[in-house]
Amino acid sequence: MSVLRDTGRGYLLSAPALALFFGLLVLPLALTLVLSFNVFDYEIGVKGGEWTLAQYANLLTDSYFYEIFLRTFWISALVTLLCVVIGVPEAYILSRMGTPWRSIFLILILTPLLISVVVRAFGWSLLLGADGLINQAIQALGGRPIKMLYTPFAVILALVHVMLPFMIIPVWTSLQKLDASAEQAALSLGATQAQVMRMVVLPQVMPGVLSGTLIVFGLSASSFAIPGLLGGRRLKMVATVVYDQYLSELNWPMGAAIAVALLLINLLVMLSWNRLVEGRYKKSLGE
Amino acid sequence: MSKNGPLALSFHALVVVFMLAPLVVVCLVAFTPENTLSLPWHGFSLRWFRAVFERADFIQSFYNSLILAVVAATLATLIAVPAALAITRYRFPGRDFLNGLFLSPIIIPHLVLGVAMLRLFALMGVNGSFVWLMFAHVVVITPYVLRLVIAASIGMDRSAEQAAESLGASRFTLFRLITLPMILPGVAGGWLLAFINSFDEVTLSIFVTSPSTQTLPVRMYVYATESIDPMMAAVSALVIALTAATMIILDRVYGLDRVLVGRH
Numbered sequence: 001m002s003v004l005r006d007t008g009r010g011y012l013l014s015a016p017a018l019a020l021f022f023g024l025l026v027l028p029l030a031l032t033l034v035l036s037f038n039v040f041d042y043e044i045g046v047k048g049g050e051w052t053l054a055q056y057a058n059l060l061t062d063s064y065f066y067e068i069f070l071r072t073f074w075i076s077a078l079v080t081l082l083c084v085v086i087g088v089p090e091a092y093i094l095s096r097m098g099t100p101w102r103s104i105f106l107i108l109i110l111t112p113l114l115i116s117v118v119v120r121a122f123g124w125s126l127l128l129g130a131d132g133l134i135n136q137a138i139q140a141l142g143g144r145p146i147k148m149l150y151t152p153f154a155v156i157l158a159l160v161h162v163m164l165p166f167m168i169i170p171v172w173t174s175l176q177k178l179d180a181s182a183e184q185a186a187l188s189l190g191a192t193q194a195q196v197m198r199m200v201v202l203p204q205v206m207p208g209v210l211s212g213t214l215i216v217f218g219l220s221a222s223s224f225a226i227p228g229l230l231g232g233r234r235l236k237m238v239a240t241v242v243y244d245q246y247l248s249e250l251n252w253p254m255g256a257a258i259a260v261a262l263l264l265i266n267l268l269v270m271l272s273w274n275r276l277v278e279g280r281y282k283k284s285l286g287e
Numbered sequence: 288m289s290k291n292g293p294l295a296l297s298f299h300a301l302v303v304v305f306m307l308a309p310l311v312v313v314c315l316v317a318f319t320p321e322n323t324l325s326l327p328w329h330g331f332s333l334r335w336f337r338a339v340f341e342r343a344d345f346i347q348s349f350y351n352s353l354i355l356a357v358v359a360a361t362l363a364t365l366i367a368v369p370a371a372l373a374i375t376r377y378r379f380p381g382r383d384f385l386n387g388l389f390l391s392p393i394i395i396p397h398l399v400l401g402v403a404m405l406r407l408f409a410l411m412g413v414n415g416s417f418v419w420l421m422f423a424h425v426v427v428i429t430p431y432v433l434r435l436v437i438a439a440s441i442g443m444d445r446s447a448e449q450a451a452e453s454l455g456a457s458r459f460t461l462f463r464l465i466t467l468p469m470i471l472p473g474v475a476g477g478w479l480l481a482f483i484n485s486f487d488e489v490t491l492s493i494f495v496t497s498p499s500t501q502t503l504p505v506r507m508y509v510y511a512t513e514s515i516d517p518m519m520a521a522v523s524a525l526v527i528a529l530t531a532a533t534m535i536i537l538d539r540v541y542g543l544d545r546v547l548v549g550r551h
Binding site for chain 1: 290291295296298299302303305306307308309310312313316323324325326365366367369370372373374376377378379380382385388389391392394395396397398399400402403404405406407410422423425426429483486487489490493494504507508511512515519520523526527530533534538543544547548
C-alpha cells in the first residue's frame, strides 16, 4: 500500500522535470543520432528518408578529421597530465595550511571556475598576443617577441587554467579523509617525508586523482571557446570543427556524426569514472 | 601556522599567480586610456566603460542574458525541488534512472547539447526564439539545483516533519512551513549557482541564438573572434564584477566552499 503511494508521489513530483528532459534532452539527442545517418547533398541539403554511413566512413578515412581527433586527444591528454602534476601538490599544500589562509586560497583558486570562460580566454589572449603583455615585457628586457597566441601552447595553457579547479576539487575532497595521525605515526616510526608521501598520502588521494583525471580529460576533449579564441583559424579541435560543419559548411549530418562520436567517447570515459565513485555516491543518497 | 616548507609555498604562490593573472590583467587593461590593449601606465580612464554603454547591441545582450538567467534559474528551481524530494523521499522503480537522467547534462558536452537543440528547434521552426533558448538553459542548469537540494534534503532532520504530519498537517502546509524553510539554503544556493551557469553559458547558446536573442557571452565570443580592443576588456571586467557580486551572495546564503568543494 505505502509502496504504491510512494511510487505515485515519486512520479508525480518528478513529472515536470521528466517531461522537460524527455522533450529537450532525449528527443534532440535521438534526432541528432538519426541526422548523422542522413544523406547530405551540397545542392539540396539533408535528404530525409535516405540513409548512409558515409559520414562515419569519412570520420575514419579522411585524414582531416582523424588528425583533428588525434590533436584533440593529445592536447587533452597533456592538459590532464599537467593538471595532475600541478593540481595534486597544490591540493596537498592547501590542505596543510592554517585555518584562515586555507579557505581564502581555496576560494581564490577555485572561483575562476565561475567566471565566464570567454572572459578567461580573452585574459590569456591579452597576455599571450603578438603585442601582448608577456611580449611587451620580453621586448622591454631586450628580447625578441615570441609567437604564442594561435599555437597549441596558448590552447594548452588556457585549458590548464580552466581545468585545474576540476582536478583540485576531487583531490582536496579525498585529502579531507586523510587522517593526519597516520602521517605522524609514519614519521615517528622513522619514515622519510618522501616515504610518507609515497606510502601514506598518495594511496589515499588516488581515487580523487582518478576522478579528476577523467573529468578534466572529458571537458578538455569537448572544449569549444578556448580553442575557438586562442587556437585561431588553423588550430582546430573537435568542438570547433563541429561548429564549422554546422554554421559555415552547413553540412549538418557530418557535424552530427562528429558530435555523436565525441559524445560516445566522452560517455565511455565518464561511465568508467562513474563506476569508480558509484559506491560513495550511493552511500550519500542514504541507502 | 603553516606546515608547508619554503619550496611548497613558492609553488603555491606560482599557482595562485597563474590562476589570477588573466583576470587581474583584464581588469587593469579595462582602465587604459589608450586605443591599444595596454596596461594603464599613464593614469586610469573610464572611456572604455563609457564605450560599452554606448553599444546598444552589448546592452541588449546583457539584458537578454540577465532575463534569461533569472527566468531559467527560477524554472529550474521549480522543477528541481519536487524532483529532488521525489528522489530522496520516495522509493519507486526507475528512481536511480531519473536521478541519472536529471544529472546527465553535467556530463554531456554542451557542444553536443547545442547541436541537438539546434536540430530540434530547426525542425520545429523555432530556432532563435528566446523562449526555447530559455528552456534549453533550464535543462542545462537543473542538475546544479538538483544536487544542492538533494544534499540539503538528505542532511535535514525529519522528526519535525513527522511530528507535523502526526498532528494532521496537510502535505502542502508541511512543505511550506517545515520542509521548505529547512532546505532553503540548498534551494537558494542552487538558484544562484544555476543563475551563474546560465549567465556564463556560451557553447550551447551559440548554436541556438539569433542576432536579436544573442546572450552576452555569445556576443563577446563573436566580437573577440573578429576584433580585439580595450572595450572587450571593459565588458569582461563588468562580467567579473557581476560574477564576484553573485559569488559573495552565494557565500552568504550557502557557503562558497560548500558549493565548490561539495562538502554538504
